[in-house]
Amino acid sequence: MIDALSYVLVGTSDLPAWIRMATDIAGLQAEEVEHGRSVRLRMDDKVQRLLLQATTGKPTLGMGYTVANAAVLETVVKRLEAAGFTVTPSTAEERALRGVAGMAHFLDPDGYRVELAYGMQDAATPFMPGRPIGGFRTKAGGVDLGIGHTALMAGDFTAMKHLYQDVLSFRMSDRASAPFVAEFFHVNPRHHTIGLADTGTGPGVYHFMLEYKDWDDVGRAYDMALEHPESIGVSLGRHTNDHVTSFYLRTPDGWMLELGWAGRLIGHDWEVTELPGMSLWGHDRTWLPPQNARKRARS
Numbered sequence: 001m002i003d004a005l006s007y008v009l010v011g012t013s014d015l016p017a018w019i020r021m022a023t024d025i026a027g028l029q030a031e032e033v034e035h036g037r038s039v040r041l042r043m044d045d046k047v048q049r050l051l052l053q054a055t056t057g058k059p060t061l062g063m064g065y066t067v068a069n070a071a072v073l074e075t076v077v078k079r080l081e082a083a084g085f086t087v088t089p090s091t092a093e094e095r096a097l098r099g100v101a102g103m104a105h106f107l108d109p110d111g112y113r114v115e116l117a118y119g120m121q122d123a124a125t126p127f128m129p130g131r132p133i134g135g136f137r138t139k140a141g142g143v144d145l146g147i148g149h150t151a152l153m154a155g156d157f158t159a160m161k162h163l164y165q166d167v168l169s170f171r172m173s174d175r176a177s178a179p180f181v182a183e184f185f186h187v188n189p190r191h192h193t194i195g196l197a198d199t200g201t202g203p204g205v206y207h208f209m210l211e212y213k214d215w216d217d218v219g220r221a222y223d224m225a226l227e228h229p230e231s232i233g234v235s236l237g238r239h240t241n242d243h244v245t246s247f248y249l250r251t252p253d254g255w256m257l258e259l260g261w262a263g264r265l266i267g268h269d270w271e272v273t274e275l276p277g278m279s280l281w282g283h284d285r286t287w288l289p290p291q292n293a294r295k296r297a298r299s
Ligand SMILES: [Fe+2]
Pocket: 149, 151, 207, 209, 258
């Protein structure tokens, strides 16, 4: 039903800082749409993969999922409406900004804007990264993997899980019970497209992950981040579940951007497992109080 997470919408209070981080460190390509207001970030042949918009209010993150065509979109909208969600059609201006043929949007139970789109355009020009990199992994063997994953701290975990798993048919990848319940869901061979954590801290964005094709590009980004150690939210490490080796940059909006490599792909024979911890090594959460909490989170 849902094919992939194909773009994210970032509402930021510091657009210039976001552009600097995205281009200079992550290596994305920035294309200004409206000066000081709106910027498209590219990571491959598509016209945009992150849409940055300046806001004077609270920072926001929205998710743009793609479906095959208008008929599938209509089916998904009907399912959402039957489940009690109010789905709003897109305007021509919204479709033009995103470079999609069709789109509808709604708010999930935690208030995140979720967009469902089809017909995402290719750009007229080749991808020109913000720094020399080998590119981002959005496909494998011709299969669309989407741009990465989002990890959210759920305010209403039960309602969020119901939406993604039961209404939108995301399939569970695996789960962890400690130090809090976290569950991971996929829609294509990428191990997870969304992670939901029941932290009891209210709704919040933990991170958004994007994936390089080359390991050296993670290393070079890490070198640059180390020049400003306070910019690193989670140190270099490797995850137990998606096998991604990564570190996390702090974005200007408080949540983190995970820069990773070598995410595992899964198939229909995948079996849900209980995770013993989140990382095989590393991933020191620099924002937690030292010693015990950090040790526990890393294990
Ligand atoms: Fe992640």
